[in-house]
Amino acid sequence: MSLQNPQTRAEGGDLVADPELDSPRVRRRGWIITLMLMAFMLINFADKVVVSLAGVEIKTDLGLSNQQFGTAQSAFFWLFAVGAVALGSLGGRISARWLLAGLVGLWVLSLAPMTTTVGFGVFLACRMVLGFAEGPAGALSQQIAHTWFSPKRRSLPASVVIMGASLGPLIAAPVLTWIIQSYSWHAAFLVLMVAGVMWLVAWLFIGGEGPAGNAGAGTGNQAVTLPDTVPVRLLWTRPTVIGVAIFSFCSYWATALKVSWLPL
Numbered sequence: 001m002s003l004q005n006p007q008t009r010a011e012g013g014d015l016v017a018d019p020e021l022d023s024p025r026v027r028r029r030g031w032i033i034t035l036m037l038m039a040f041m042l043i044n045f046a047d048k049v050v051v052s053l054a055g056v057e058i059k060t061d062l063g064l065s066n067q068q069f070g071t072a073q074s075a076f077f078w079l080f081a082v083g084a085v086a087l088g089s090l091g092g093r094i095s096a097r098w099l100l101a102g103l104v105g106l107w108v109l110s111l112a113p114m115t116t117t118v119g120f121g122v123f124l125a126c127r128m129v130l131g132f133a134e135g136p137a138g139a140l141s142q143q144i145a146h147t148w149f150s151p152k153r154r155s156l157p158a159s160v161v162i163m164g165a166s167l168g169p170l171i172a173a174p175v176l177t178w179i180i181q182s183y184s185w186h187a188a189f190l191v192l193m194v195a196g197v198m199w200l201v202a203w204l205f206i207g208g209e210g211p212a213g214n215a216g217a218g219t220g221n222q223a224v225t226l227p228d229t230v231p232v233r234l235l236w237t238r239p240t241v242i243g244v245a246i247f248s249f250c251s252y253w254a255t256a257l258k259v260s261w262l263p264l
Contacts, residue, residue: 030145033208034161040104048169050192053180071124080134083136096209107134108196111193142161144209149210175191176191
């Protein structure tokens, strides 16, 4: 059984995009949500890089060897893929408002112990929890952004959302480095916690899915009916999916290196 796509039928029987998606009111709200999702991705990547920015101080305070620090950094990715699939599968089943609020809540909780003195075990556990909770961030943010725009208008908001991933390290590097040098590395985690809580509260008030919560895709005004679910076996035989998976593997290999070690 599949969900009803929010589309209407033309006289000839062709499916066309819901005209509500192109109304000024929905488009304005859609851009507000898009900017919120960009901030969501910005915080996501700032959380990733804070440990590497504070690496020297953390290693000194916790008495960590290079091997232990590398293990803690790699721990972020141990459950990253698991979280991406397990939590990402909840998209469309749980309200976007509560799903993203829950994810950011986990981010905040994983950062909280780092605002005080911790041992290596707690440090390791915090990175694992954060990695698990941040795994589906990119996919869910794109899914939610798409529900506010018709297919022909989705490329720009999708790009704006992804821009947050670049802005995260770009802004976090100078700001968090200044905080670490002026106060302490614990203060940097506290700032990220506060940013996460502020985003969470704002999202609970204004966040959510758009009219195209299960929209089809098409060219121009034409659209096709998409199934609600696809068998995993069929999905993984598609060349597009295989190509994207290989691309993502290579991309995140480089990303993991950069966010873990290069600032040190």
